[in-house]
Amino acid sequence: MSGFARAAPNEPSPAVVQQAIAWMVRLQSGSASPGAWDECLRWREAAPEHALAWERLQGIQGRFAAMPDVPSALAQQTMDVARKHMGRRKAMGLLSVAVGVGGTALLLRQPWSESAMLADLRTGVGEVRRVVLTDGSVLLMDTATAVDLRFDADERRLVLIKGRIVLTSGTDASAQRYRPLVVQTLHGQVRALGTRFQTHLQADGTQVQVQSDAVELRPHGSSEVRVLRQGQQAWFDASQVHDLEASDGDSDAWTDGVLVARSMPLAAVLEQLGRYRLGHLACDERVAQLRISGVFSLKDTERSLDLLQKTWPIELRRRTRYWVTLVPRG
Template identity: 80%
Template sequence: MSAAARGAAAEPSPAVVQQAIAWLVRLQSGSASPAGWDECRRWREAAPEHALAWERLQGIQGRFASMPPMPSSLAQRTLDVARKDVGRRKAMLAVALGVGGTALLVRQPWSDSALLADLRTGVGEIRSLVLADGSVLLMDTSTAVDVHFDADERRLRLLQGRIVLTSGADSQAPRYRPLSVQTTHGLVRALGTRFQTHLHADRTQVQVLSDAVELRPQDAAEVQVLRRGEQAWFDHQGIHGLQASDCDADAWTDGVLVARNMPLSVFVAQLGRYRPGYLACDERVAQLRISGVFSLKDTERSLDLVQKTWPVALRRRTRYWVTLVPRD
């Protein structure tokens, strides 16, 4: 974008800023297809204010990336302050993008952007941490969570991805504080438990690994208790698909993907979440069934194993663009 064009472009509106942030999060998630990158390019070229918002956002990212490392003690204090005041970070980003801080916050009382989350994992990263109440949080690849603990409740807001939460005793609190996971579709309340929550675009999937949870859809009075070995999903309107849990549901916490007669297309979609770039399979081998245990920490090794064991080959345009095709 030229200097003249920048000068002529209108200041980005709050809606355009939100769109730019959403595009950045989508493209950095590791799951964007080549069509997605092209769609983003067309969005940037559609209007000067789109290009200006994108350019400013990229500039902010670059400045963050170039900052020198802080001493560990200072970094910890900075992180603690940031977690206590997420709104301040939102306002800073909004001002840097040329709009008022409150304009970014009108859609929801809490952040709907994984870019601004308290806790994030990168592509291929699986992270475990102990929260202040003693709860253990396991975060899957490309996952974002906000943490809100106060005198009355312990609430995690899952903004993107998948987590396993083991509830802590919260022994330092003067009184009982319920523990829950909130998504855009509703609330999952822990009943002394270990459970998995996976946020999809149109639903939230929950699997109980120990004890029980309550599911509370956002726009329905319905409440469903799920017990160990059960799973269900819910959206805004209600709870659906109650059934026995997939026994391999939490295999990712051990860094592996377990395939049991799994279509290659499904395998590729799941493995692709753990590696940067584009991973796909030709429709001619999409329904090929595979079984085995595959590493999520070394996806190249997993792809090599598939290539050696089944009648497929890896076609590489670049290191980050791989397609599984029929073997010649």
């Protein structure tokens, strides 16, 4: 037995830490190629210092994900001060200094725009959050969602910057006069008429589904006003409201942590599961239209993928844990 202890790797230098962060940004961008994952692996294996920086960055990210209120509280305190004295870009720089690598790792979980990173309320990839607002309204935030709150004496406005929410309107009992409750997106606004409703911001428009009572839709670039009632859904862009139809009864199953598929194409199932995990998830075009029915966990997407593999004639091909493709079995 040797009398010499194994030397510990050197502490990562600031430059190496920045390289690790850059790799995490690149790989979690949603557009990294298989070659990028391999290149990152080679970088990590090139020096013990690289491996240690990567390991610590992942560890910090995991700890902050498990305690979401800790960094968000610190970030919010920093932003409250910064917004009073400087622009949003300078405030973002101050935020990075204040929360250090841990906060940076938290922010890099999703390729946010700057406005989403600075939002009042945020969720990371795979995170679903319940928030009780000051007026008594209950907000459920889906994975990778960002919301700004603009409550004043005249109205209660939620700006949906990214993602999907379900909002149950509160009584606003402490207000001295009636304040309308509004969800705003880049396409227009949804006004609650004493209700529970879902709002999903997508690239081409905003989808709204009403679970109880009613809402009023107003596209930004139009004088049109459309009322949706319980069981109805529609989507609108900046010019008009489209496709008024009966609502899908399973549309808010994500609030219970599940995806309900009823003869859904495999490609669509994977698109939904992919929103709750990092990396690349896709299928071979030969099985893309395979019809899938079942209930799948959004909290444990690995279990859902295993269920798909066991139940249908498909198998998983893993280039890395972050690059998964489903192909025909055999």
